[in-house]
Amino acid sequence: MKKSRFSPETYIQGILNGDRMLLSRAITLVESTLEEDQTLAGQVMEGILPFSGNSIRIGITGVPGVGKSTFIEKFGGLIVESNHKLAVLAVDPSSQQSHGSILGDKTRMESLAADKRAYIRPSPAGKALGGVSAKTREAMLLCEAAGFDVILIETVGVGQSETAVRGMVDFFLLLMLAGAGDELQGIKKGIIEMCDALVINKADGSNLEAAKLAMRDYANALHLFQAKESGWSPRVMTCSGLEGRGLAKIWNVVEEYRNVMQLNGFWQQNRQSQRIQWFDDHIRYLLESKFYQNPGVKLRLSEVLPGVQSGNLSPIKQAEELVQGFLNRAK
Amino acid sequence: MKKSRFSPETYIQGILNGDRMLLSRAITLVESTLEEDQTLAGQVMEGILPFSGNSIRIGITGVPGVGKSTFIEKFGGLIVESNHKLAVLAVDPSSQQSHGSILGDKTRMESLAADKRAYIRPSPAGKALGGVSAKTREAMLLCEAAGFDVILIETVGVGQSETAVRGMVDFFLLLMLAGAGDELQGIKKGIIEMCDALVINKADGSNLEAAKLAMRDYANALHLFQAKESGWSPRVMTCSGLEGRGLAKIWNVVEEYRNVMQLNGFWQQNRQSQRIQWFDDHIRYLLESKFYQNPGVKLRLSEVLPGVQSGNLSPIKQAEELVQGFLNRAK
Numbered sequence: 001m002k003k004s005r006f007s008p009e010t011y012i013q014g015i016l017n018g019d020r021m022l023l024s025r026a027i028t029l030v031e032s033t034l035e036e037d038q039t040l041a042g043q044v045m046e047g048i049l050p051f052s053g054n055s056i057r058i059g060i061t062g063v064p065g066v067g068k069s070t071f072i073e074k075f076g077g078l079i080v081e082s083n084h085k086l087a088v089l090a091v092d093p094s095s096q097q098s099h100g101s102i103l104g105d106k107t108r109m110e111s112l113a114a115d116k117r118a119y120i121r122p123s124p125a126g127k128a129l130g131g132v133s134a135k136t137r138e139a140m141l142l143c144e145a146a147g148f149d150v151i152l153i154e155t156v157g158v159g160q161s162e163t164a165v166r167g168m169v170d171f172f173l174l175l176m177l178a179g180a181g182d183e184l185q186g187i188k189k190g191i192i193e194m195c196d197a198l199v200i201n202k203a204d205g206s207n208l209e210a211a212k213l214a215m216r217d218y219a220n221a222l223h224l225f226q227a228k229e230s231g232w233s234p235r236v237m238t239c240s241g242l243e244g245r246g247l248a249k250i251w252n253v254v255e256e257y258r259n260v261m262q263l264n265g266f267w268q269q270n271r272q273s274q275r276i277q278w279f280d281d282h283i284r285y286l287l288e289s290k291f292y293q294n295p296g297v298k299l300r301l302s303e304v305l306p307g308v309q310s311g312n313l314s315p316i317k318q319a320e321e322l323v324q325g326f327l328n329r330a331k
Numbered sequence: 332m333k334k335s336r337f338s339p340e341t342y343i344q345g346i347l348n349g350d351r352m353l354l355s356r357a358i359t360l361v362e363s364t365l366e367e368d369q370t371l372a373g374q375v376m377e378g379i380l381p382f383s384g385n386s387i388r389i390g391i392t393g394v395p396g397v398g399k400s401t402f403i404e405k406f407g408g409l410i411v412e413s414n415h416k417l418a419v420l421a422v423d424p425s426s427q428q429s430h431g432s433i434l435g436d437k438t439r440m441e442s443l444a445a446d447k448r449a450y451i452r453p454s455p456a457g458k459a460l461g462g463v464s465a466k467t468r469e470a471m472l473l474c475e476a477a478g479f480d481v482i483l484i485e486t487v488g489v490g491q492s493e494t495a496v497r498g499m500v501d502f503f504l505l506l507m508l509a510g511a512g513d514e515l516q517g518i519k520k521g522i523i524e525m526c527d528a529l530v531i532n533k534a535d536g537s538n539l540e541a542a543k544l545a546m547r548d549y550a551n552a553l554h555l556f557q558a559k560e561s562g563w564s565p566r567v568m569t570c571s572g573l574e575g576r577g578l579a580k581i582w583n584v585v586e587e588y589r590n591v592m593q594l595n596g597f598w599q600q601n602r603q604s605q606r607i608q609w610f611d612d613h614i615r616y617l618l619e620s621k622f623y624q625n626p627g628v629k630l631r632l633s634e635v636l637p638g639v640q641s642g643n644l645s646p647i648k649q650a651e652e653l654v655q656g657f658l659n660r661a662k
Contacts, residue, residue: 042647049645138647272640279639279646286654287618308610309603314380315610316373316469323617327661 005029005040012047015146020119023146027121030138033289045138048145053271055149056258057140059165061191062175064156067201071175071241072152073109078247079150080117087119087143088112090154091136091161119148133164134285137278140168166194167277170267171254173197178207178214178238193225195234197253203238203246211238230266232257296329297322336360336371343378346477351450354477358452361469364620376469379476384602386480387589388471390496392522393506395487398532402506402572403483404440409578410481411448418450418474419443421485422467422492450479464495465616468609471499497525498608501598502588504528504581509538509545509569524556526565528584534569534577542569561597563588627660628653 006014006025014022030041062068072088079086088109112118121139140151153169155161166172174195192198198218203211219236228234235253239246261267291297300322307313337345337356345353361372393399403419410417419440443449452470471482484500486492497503505526523529529549534542550567559565566584570577592598622628631653638644 042651045647046645053642271642275642275646276636276640279636279650282647282650283622283654284615284619286650287622288615290654290658291614291618305607305610309607311380311384311602311606314377315606316376316613319610319613319617320373323614323621327621327658330658330661 008043011044052141052144057169059169059172066175084150085148087148178211200238204240339374342375383472383475388500390500390503397506415481416479418479509542531569535571
């Protein structure tokens with residue numbers, strides 16, 4: 001971080017007061033890989049943790065072209081009109097390779113970005129998936145502590161990020177298109193199985209009939225899947241992000257889900273297992289980052305990599321020696 | 332391992348002499364999680380490594396019902412008839428949950444299992460994917476050192492195991508069905524992008540025309556994908572595992588692939604990056620297994636897990652303390 005750091009208390013108080021500048025600075029801090037920043041970020045997270053958790057966390061996925069930005073713009077507008085404070089975050093592990101951050105500039109959600117009741121945070125770029133999703137989870141808690149009571153987490157629908165996002169949200173919404181010939185659109189069955197609602201977007205104009213047909217097909221297909229642990233039957237709906245139609249119904253379904261799940265206890269149970277998952281993920285992340293940032297490891301790696309690559313050195317034996325050496329050197 | 336262990340030299344010499352009993356025992360050793368076994372396995376791997384690598388490594392995937400067992404039985408038969416020694420291995424992370432090992436009993440490949448030129452090894456059950464794929468890679472090298480010059484690695488086509496297998500083979504073959512209505516059959520686009528050959532199986536009887544149509548559709552679809560780093564255009568073919576038709580053509584394509592890739596250097600380059608991947612995977616595996624097997628970590632974990640689960644303790648802070656404590660205690 002080039003900017004000066006504040007004290008943990010400054011961040012914590014600022015966030016609890018809903019100060020957006022300090023919220024953004026805290027998220028940047030959490031995303032930083034510098035060791036001092038990480039320590040400070042840990043203190044801030046520790047301080048805000050008791051004030052987090054009071055939101056509906058919604059994951060939204062769908063392949064590029066499905067109309068996610070327009071959907072989130074309109075759906076988000078409806079959410080803030082219903083007296084909620086909304087934060088939109090993104091997990092996009094592919095951004096470093098090709099497309100740039102999916103929320104890269106906020107111009108794709110102009111009116112939502114201009115709305116004082118909404119907060120849009122682009123995805124951290126250039127990191128590995130594990131790191132990105134860990135940071136997104138922390139950003140989510142920071143937003144909750146700042147008073148945002150609905151969190152939308154957007155992901156790209158083509159990779160492993162769905163599993164990561166499913167592991168941090170209460171409700172998972174899959175956006176699909178109708179009549180694209182191939183009904184699965186490159187979305188793998190596993191992602192469909194994860195969703196709590198499957199929404200056919202672009203149900204407008206000449207596409208309306210096709211969308212209704214697709215809705216019926218998916219509703220039939222979803223019946224064949226195993227019942228969810230939550231007891232919830234995934235809903236299949238249509239909407240038009242462009243025309244803003246069908247969005248209120250989707251929001252009703254989200255609220256219904258929350259009410260039912262809070263009553264039957266699944267809501268709490270799901271959050272508990274997500275905390276354990278988060279704990280495990282963070283342990284894995286720490287073990288790896290401490291290993292690869294260790295100066296002795298770095299030096300030794302540069303010495304053995306050519307031999308491992310050419311096949312002259314055994315990857316197993318070299319890995320053993322490196323890990324053992326790292327553990328021996330650890331203070 | 333209940334059975335007594337041999338010396339590293341006994342395993343190594345036995346494997347180099349093509350002794351199947353010692354090969355099987357060595358694979359069991361590699362799969363064992365006992366620390367003594369792991370040490371011994373490391374010595375064996377170190378000894379056979381210079382004698383590994385001389386095979387064509389082929390990954391085969393496809394959803395359940397695509398006819399993989401029958402295909403491998405017949406395709407394997409053809410390979411051994413062409414004077415090759417064939418080993419068939421499996422990666423099946425789902426086996427612990429539902430289906431049992433996909434090669435669980437060898438009765439599904441009776442004639443191949445009875446053939447002295449072939450070696451079939453069921454998938455190790457009840458392990459995490461990372462562990463399973465690491466073990467499969469080592470089993471592959473052991474088979475190569477024992478003189479098997481074609482390795483088929485079977486995987487189930489529904490999860491993450493494809494990526495793991497793609498990362499250890501030279502050639503990746505995807506089996507598909509025609510006329511199942513939905514052309515993608517739950518196989519995600521990412522898996523199709525990985526394949527070097529896409530083969531429509533069950534091109535027989537009344538299904539023949541549908542298979543030819545599907546072949547044309549897939550051939551068109553594959554043109555839309557990005558060119559591969561290897562410069563290879565994935566082939567689309569039909570075959571009948573049941574009737575044994577189209578298999579020779581597939582084998583010719585595999586051999587053509589090897590010839591072209593060895594000439595243009597991609598074969599060697601791919602194996603080099605796979606070694607680095609293997610090295611990284613093994614480091615990650617060691618860090619995690621040493622952490623979770625540490626007695627101090629186990630004790631502390633049992634103390635803090637309830638608090639982490641309920642949300643009273645911060646997952647981040649507890650993870651930090653556990654990892655730091657582990658590194659401090661490491662001898």
